Amino acid sequence: MAHRIYANELEMLHECVETCNYCLESCLEEKDVQMMVDCIRLDRECAAACSFLAEAMTRDSAFVPELARACAIICKACAQECEKHKHAHCQECAxxxxxxASMCDRLAA
Amino acid sequence: MAHRIYANELEMLHECVETCNYCLESCLEEKDVQMMVDCIRLDRECAAACSFLAEAMTRDSAFVPELARACAIICKACAQECEKHKHAHCQECAxxxxxxASMCDRLAA
Amino acid sequence: MAHRIYANELEMLHECVETCNYCLESCLEEKDVQMMVDCIRLDRECAAACSFLAEAMTRDSAFVPELARACAIICKACAQECEKHKHAHCQECAxxxxxxASMCDRLAA
Amino acid sequence: MAHRIYANELEMLHECVETCNYCLESCLEEKDVQMMVDCIRLDRECAAACSFLAEAMTRDSAFVPELARACAIICKACAQECEKHKHAHCQECAxxxxxxASMCDRLAA
Structure with missing residues (x-):
């Protein structure tokens, strides 16, 4: 029962989707939105990737390691961009x- | 912060995605898989719809009521099909x- | 064979996904990005909805009318926002x- | 303009999504559906992966190579399973x- 095996991983991925989308929405409302454009792009990318990996887990996909490998790279890129910004939502997202990303690295190994 | 407002709803939708996909996987392993074809189709449909609605919530979509209306119809159709089968995974999925579906009806109202 | 029946509809939906995402990316690069925030949100929403409806068509979903009803509303909202802006990508997106939206209305009928 | 750069790739991915979903639907209607269970699973997986890669292209994702790498592996696995079956839809899907898969390999390089 895939979603029981992956219960912790699914929780982590859902949290990451929600945090990225919250960061994206918050970036859109910042006064310096022009500074946040890369963050907006990467938040969107990371939310999509984590959401896709979570769906793969729930359908008991045989390709979780391959998808987790790509997801880890995207999570790291999003973290790296978010770290540049002082906004609380960016720091939390990072x-x-x-x-x-660490969890995805373990799944990909 | 959309995902905080929708915390319970997201939990329900994630549970429904997981339960539908588990039912689908279990149907594929039943000896009478030929009897389960409609259940497989509706499980897939319902998992996709719930997953899409959950994503919409996390991005703080203005269209949650409209999407929940469609999702409610799909959840009901899946429940109705699952109820026909005695397998534990179908009964649980129903x-x-x-x-x-009840939650989606409330969101759509 | 669903995707043959829906060939024109799929082409329209794919075009709409691509146009919305191009508009979103272009909005992010505008100097007046702060003015484009609602457009960015609706572009994202509309791309997601059209993409989801296209996927439903390819899996020969029984719920194309219900999903098209929600999609029509989202397409119209996106068009209405895009019409407000003079940028070529917004005008094209509108x-x-x-x-x-017209096509979705027909599918929903 | 991402979707113009990727026009041929998007066409290929959309064709693959449609062919996999048609194969899946056709497998569900085969008398020997029990023999088709792995094919059904891989068709679903491959349709999801190609659809996700197509969406990434339309949003001009910086991670097309990473996602294409995972997609290539999934396309190959689906082709390998489909090749085992004599049904026309499986042969076409293979x-x-x-x-x-070849296209994804090129994108991943």
Missing amino acids: RVCTEC | RVCTEC | RVCTEC | RVCTEC
Whole structure:
């Protein structure tokens, strides 16, 4: 029962989707939105990748390692961009994406 | 912060995605798989719809009511099909889809 | 064979996904990005909805009318926002979303 | 303009999504559906992966190579399974998935 095996991983991925989308929405409302454009792009990318990996887990995909490998790279890129910004939502997003990247690295191994 | 507002709804939708996909996988392993074809189709449909609605919530979509309206119809159809089968995974799926449909009805109202 | 029946509809939806995402990317690069925030949000929403409807068509979903109903509403909202902006990508996006909304209305009928 | 750069690739991916989903639907209607279970699973997986890669292209993702790498592996696995079956839809699906895998390999390089 895939989603029981992956219960912790699914929780992490859902948290990352939610945090990235919250960061994206918050970036759109920042006064310096022009500075946040790369962050917006990477938040969107990372939310999509984590959401896709979560769906793959729930359908008991045989390709979780391959998809986790790509997802780890995207999470790291998003974390790296978010770290550049002082906004609380970016700092929080950097933290969650870094944690999620580590988990994806383990799944990909 | 959309995902905080929708925390319970997201949990319900994630549970429904997981339950539908588990039912689908289990149907594929049943000896009478030929009897389960409609269930497989509706499980897939329902997992996709719930997953899409969850994503919409996390991006703070203005269209949650409209998407929930469609999702409710799909959850009910899946529940109705699952109820026909005695397998434990179908009975459980019927229960979860019925609960999820009620929630979607409330969101659509 | 669903995707043959829906060949024209799929082409329209794919065009709308691409046009919305191009508009979104272009909005992010505008100097007045702060003015484009609602457009960015609706482009994202519309691309997601059209992409989801296209996927439903390819899996021969029984719920194309219900999903098309929600998609039509989202396409119209995106068109309405895009019409407000003079940028060529917004004007083009408004045109394509309006056309796609009409098609979705027909599918929903 | 991402979707113009990727026009041929998007066409290939859309064809692969449609062919996999048609194969899946056709497998569900075969008398020997029990023999087709792995094919059904891989068709679903491959349709999801190609659809996700296509969406990434339309949003001008910086991670097309990474996602194409995972997609190539999934397309190959689907082709390999489909080749085992004499049904016309499986043979056609094997052909399209093999072609799509080659394209993904080029994108990943």
